[in-house]
Amino acid sequence: MNISIIVAMDEDGYIGLGNGLPWKLSSDLSRFKRLTEGDGFNAVIMGRKTWDSLPQSFQPLPERLNIVMSRDTGWHHDEAENALYPGRAIEIAYADGCEECWIIGGSQIYEMFLEQVSEIHLTTVHTSGSGDTKFPEWSRENWVEEEVEYTEIDENNEFRTTYSIWKRK
Numbered sequence: 133m134n135i136s137i138i139v140a141m142d143e144d145g146y147i148g149l150g151n152g153l154p155w156k157l158s159s160d161l162s163r164f165k166r167l168t169e170g171d172g173f174n175a176v177i178m179g180r181k182t183w184d185s186l187p188q189s190f191q192p193l194p195e196r197l198n199i200v201m202s203r204d205t206g207w208h209h210d211e212a213e214n215a216l217y218p219g220r221a222i223e224i225a226y227a228d229g230c231e232e233c234w235i236i237g238g239s240q241i242y243e244m245f246l247e248q249v250s251e252i253h254l255t256t257v258h259t260s261g262s263g264d265t266k267f268p269e270w271s272r273e274n275w276v277e278e279e280v281e282y283t284e285i286d287e288n289n290e291f292r293t294t295y296s297i298w299k300r301k
C-alpha cells in the first residue's frame with residue numbers, strides 16, 4: 133500500500149486560513165478528487181480539524197475510506213473511522229484492503245506522517261502570506277521534484293498553480 137501526502141500550499145508554505153482553505157482553486161479540488169479516489173479503493177487520513185472544515189455534504193469524502201485522527205476516544209461518525217495514533221490509521225487502511233493511502237492534512241497530520249511517505253503531491257499556489265496554518269518544516273534537498281502541470285488564472289482559479297510530485301531521494 134502506497135502512502136503519499138497531498139497538499140496545496142502557497143510560496144510561504146501556508147495551507148490554511150480560519151480552518152478552511154485560503155483560496156478558490158477548482159482545478160486543484162478536481163485533481164484532489166481524481167488522485168485520492170484513484171481506480172480502486174483508497175483511504176484518506178485527516179486530522180479532526182480538517183474533518184470539521186469539510187462541508188457536511190462531504191463528510192465523509194465519498195468513494196474513499198475516511199480515517200479521522202483524534203485523541204478524543206468519544207469521537208464518532210457513522211461513516212468514518214477514528215484513529216487515536218498514526219500506526220492505527222495505517223492499520224485500518226491496510227486491514228480494509230486499500231490500495232493507496234493519502235495523507236490529506238492538516239498541518240499536525242502532515243507533520244506526523246512526513247517521515248513515512250515517499251511521495252508528496254504538491255500544488256504550489258503562486259501567492260504568499262495566504263493563511264494562519266503552515267505545512268511543517270520540510271528539507272527539500274532530500275527530495276526530487278517532477279513538475280507535472282501548470283494552471284493559469286481563470287474564473288474558477290484565483291491564482292496560478294504548479295502541480296509537482298516530489299519523490300524521496
Ligand SMILES: NC(=O)c1ccc[n+]([C@@H]2O[C@H](COP(=O)([O-])OP(=O)(O)OC[C@H]3O[C@@H](n4cnc5c(N)ncnc54)[C@H](OP(=O)(O)O)[C@@H]3O)[C@@H](O)[C@H]2O)c1
Nearest residue numbers: 139140148151152179180181182202203237238239240241
Ligand atoms: N492546503 C491543503 O492542502 C490543506 C489540506 C488539509 C487541511 N488544510 C487546512 O489545514 C488547517 C487544519 O490543520 P491543523 O493542523 O490545524 O489541524 P488538523 O491537522 O487537520 O487536525 C488536528 C487534530 O488532529 C488530531 N491529532 C493531532 N495529532 C494527533 C495524534 N498524534 N494522535 C491522534 N490525533 C491527533 C487532534 O484532534 P482532537 O483535537 O480531536 O484530539 C488535533 O486537534 C485548516 O485550515 C485546513 O483547511 C489545508
